Amino acid sequence: MDENVKTAEREVTLERLREIDDDLRLPAVPEQVSYPIETLIPEARTQTPAVGQRASRPDGRLHGLGQTKYIDDLSFPGMIHAKIKRAGISKARVKNIDVSEAEKMPGVMATLVGSEIPVNSFGPSYQDQPVMVNGTVFHAGDPVAAVAATTEQLALDALDKIKIDYEPLEAVYDPIEAMKDNAPQVHEGESNIYSSKVIQKGDVEQGFEASHRIYENTFSTQMVEHVPMEPHASIADWDGNGRVTLHSSLGRITLGRADIARTLNMPINRIRVIATVVGGNFGGKNEITTEPILALLSKKTGRPVKGVYTREDEFMSSTTRHPFIMDYKTGMSKDGKILARKVRLVCDGGAYCSWSETTLGKACILSAGPYNIENLYVEAYAVYTNKTMTGAMRGFGAPQVCFAYESQMDDMAHDLGIDPLDIRRMNAFHEGSASPTGQVLESVVVRDSLEMAAERFGWQDWNK
Amino acid sequence: MDVKLTINGEEKSASVPPETTLLRLLREEFNLTGAKIGCDVGDCGACTVIVDGIATNSCLMLAGQVQGRSIETIEGLANMDDYHPLQKNFEDLGSLQCGFCGPGIILSAKQLLDDNPDPNKEEIQDALAGNLCRCTGYTKIVEAVADAAREMRGNREAA
Numbered sequence: 001m002d003e004n005v006k007t008a009e010r011e012v013t014l015e016r017l018r019e020i021d022d023d024l025r026l027p028a029v030p031e032q033v034s035y036p037i038e039t040l041i042p043e044a045r046t047q048t049p050a051v052g053q054r055a056s057r058p059d060g061r062l063h064g065l066g067q068t069k070y071i072d073d074l075s076f077p078g079m080i081h082a083k084i085k086r087a088g089i090s091k092a093r094v095k096n097i098d099v100s101e102a103e104k105m106p107g108v109m110a111t112l113v114g115s116e117i118p119v120n121s122f123g124p125s126y127q128d129q130p131v132m133v134n135g136t137v138f139h140a141g142d143p144v145a146a147v148a149a150t151t152e153q154l155a156l157d158a159l160d161k162i163k164i165d166y167e168p169l170e171a172v173y174d175p176i177e178a179m180k181d182n183a184p185q186v187h188e189g190e191s192n193i194y195s196s197k198v199i200q201k202g203d204v205e206q207g208f209e210a211s212h213r214i215y216e217n218t219f220s221t222q223m224v225e226h227v228p229m230e231p232h233a234s235i236a237d238w239d240g241n242g243r244v245t246l247h248s249s250l251g252r253i254t255l256g257r258a259d260i261a262r263t264l265n266m267p268i269n270r271i272r273v274i275a276t277v278v279g280g281n282f283g284g285k286n287e288i289t290t291e292p293i294l295a296l297l298s299k300k301t302g303r304p305v306k307g308v309y310t311r312e313d314e315f316m317s318s319t320t321r322h323p324f325i326m327d328y329k330t331g332m333s334k335d336g337k338i339l340a341r342k343v344r345l346v347c348d349g350g351a352y353c354s355w356s357e358t359t360l361g362k363a364c365i366l367s368a369g370p371y372n373i374e375n376l377y378v379e380a381y382a383v384y385t386n387k388t389m390t391g392a393m394r395g396f397g398a399p400q401v402c403f404a405y406e407s408q409m410d411d412m413a414h415d416l417g418i419d420p421l422d423i424r425r426m427n428a429f430h431e432g433s434a435s436p437t438g439q440v441l442e443s444v445v446v447r448d449s450l451e452m453a454a455e456r457f458g459w460q461d462w463n464k
Numbered sequence: 465m466d467v468k469l470t471i472n473g474e475e476k477s478a479s480v481p482p483e484t485t486l487l488r489l490l491r492e493e494f495n496l497t498g499a500k501i502g503c504d505v506g507d508c509g510a511c512t513v514i515v516d517g518i519a520t521n522s523c524l525m526l527a528g529q530v531q532g533r534s535i536e537t538i539e540g541l542a543n544m545d546d547y548h549p550l551q552k553n554f555e556d557l558g559s560l561q562c563g564f565c566g567p568g569i570i571l572s573a574k575q576l577l578d579d580n581p582d583p584n585k586e587e588i589q590d591a592l593a594g595n596l597c598r599c600t601g602y603t604k605i606v607e608a609v610a611d612a613a614r615e616m617r618g619n620r621e622a623a
């Protein structure tokens with residue numbers, strides 16, 4: 001057969017394929033539907049009709065019937081179970097990992113260590129977090145090895161058979177210590193401070209000079225774990241075509257998908273992430289955790305692999321709320337006006353950056369409180385320590401600084417002999433106030449809210 | 465190890481390794497995934513089922529211990545025609561958010577209402593003391609239990 005005939009034949013089949021394909025497509029230009037151009041926009045401060053109405057949750061019935069399927073309630077034919085070995089030491093060099101005994105156990109189908117991860121780093125701001133330890137341990141919850149076995153119990157038993165040699169390294173746990181020049185470095189580099197921000201407005205020194213009294217306090221908040229009732233869980237299924245499907249409790253699936261693509265060094269279109277109902281997130285399920293590990297174990301075994309965190313995993317290695325150390329210096333006039341405020345925030349980020357940058361920025365802007373302050377200076381630092389990593393958690397730094405400025409507000413009110421409600425009313429933002437970063441605020445109802453709240457819970461009686 | 469037991473009124477049996485907990489027996493052998501694994505150490509109540517009339521953390525009970533006993537799970541509460549007043553009131557009030565704690569809470573509440581048809585607020589709170597919920601703050605949960613109790617008393621009087 002000569003070449004041309006072959007090509008002709010090929011063109012015919014291609015033509016045919018294209019037709020079939022075209023039949024399945026929607027028209028390239030969809031039919032025009034005219035919507036009313038003028039939409040009803042409620043005026044500012046008027047509520048939509050939905051407010052105040054009763055509505056039942058669309059998922060409420062299945063919740064009550066116990067029929068909502070979370071990740072751990074799903075299973076697939078041939079599915080096996082993965083468990084993760086955690087470092088248990090906060091800073092160390094891994095000299096050797098021996099998984100041979102674990103692999104010999106009946107029921108164990110595969111193991112995985114950090115050197116097998118194609119691109120062993122990820123993170124939303126800085127890619128400073130390894131999927132699994134490769135060489136250095138940065139905090140005790142770091143995953144060092146993983147096992148996939150036919151049952152969860154076997155996988156757990158196999159973890160005990162993994163032998164790891166560590167050379168302990170000097171760790172640092174206190175963020176203030178970690179900021180010093182001679183502190184042990186958590187990650188290689190010049191400094192443990194990986195992000196800093198400054199806000200400056202007016203002249204604080206002048207403000208302090210004009211003040212009747214100056215109050216200086218240090219406040220600190222602790223690390224908080226989200227403790228979602230459902231622990232992190234995912235199922236990975238690497239199929240024969242080199243595509244991987246992940247059922248995951250991830251809350252931010254698009255971001256997660258990009259991180260999975262990066263760490264597996266795969267085009268993103270080969271990764272499919274299916275999110276189901278999440279059993280509590282609170283910010284703690286915003287990043288990938290074991291997804292790439294499960295995907296690689298699935299690739300090794302040709303089986304769907306489920307990985308569910310134990311509650312211990314959850315506490316040791318999932319993200320937490322940032323502990324903050326906050327120095328507040330506030331200058332007050334005799335009658336209770338805030339004249340100047342100087343704030344220094346140290347955000348203990350733990351071992352990896354995760355959302356610390358975002359958190360720091362938000363904490364910084366909000367650190368002055370909802371109060372008009374002409375003279376303001378805020379400096380903020382995010383610092384690495386060899387502790388469980390921190391991440392997003394409801395409020396991104398807002399609750400920490402709120403605790404500080406409101407505590408100080410109470411102390412100052414007490415000292416100046418002013419009613420705590422009055423001192424807040426006097427300083428609170430009003431319509432058109434500018435935020436510390438110069439944003440002009442609209443729809444400001446902080447005073448109304450304060451007054452309404454005070455009235456509803458009987459502040460006057462309570463205060464007697 | 466062979467276990468024979470009654471689940472939601474039906475006789476069942478299974479052969480499982482001796483370390484299997486009742487929770488895993490229900491979830492893995494019988495696909496009754498309403499009981500959840502929240503902590504696996506008896507702290508959270510997500511795994512609550514009713515064993516011989518008593519709300520129990522099924523993660524703390526071994527399959528071997530339920531030999532011959534009768535278990536009620538969340539899946540047994542509703543049937544094709546009707547669902548339990550607790551389930552109905554939880555839905556109506558939007559008592560659950562993520563829902564993960566729901567099956568356990570509803571079963572703890574069911575035992576309470578089986579024993580005490582007219583509980584006061586403290587008694588409801590006390591009955592739910594072993595069930596953690598991280599989303600809701602419990603207010604609507606306690607209200608739903610009280611509403612369900614009222615509804616059930618009404619039904620009984622009408623009958």
Ligand code: FES
Nearest residue numbers: 503504508509523
């Ligand atoms: S899983 Fe049983 S009490 Fe938490």
Ligand code: FES
Nearest residue numbers: 561563597598599
């Ligand atoms: S509704 Fe989420 S834990 Fe209760």
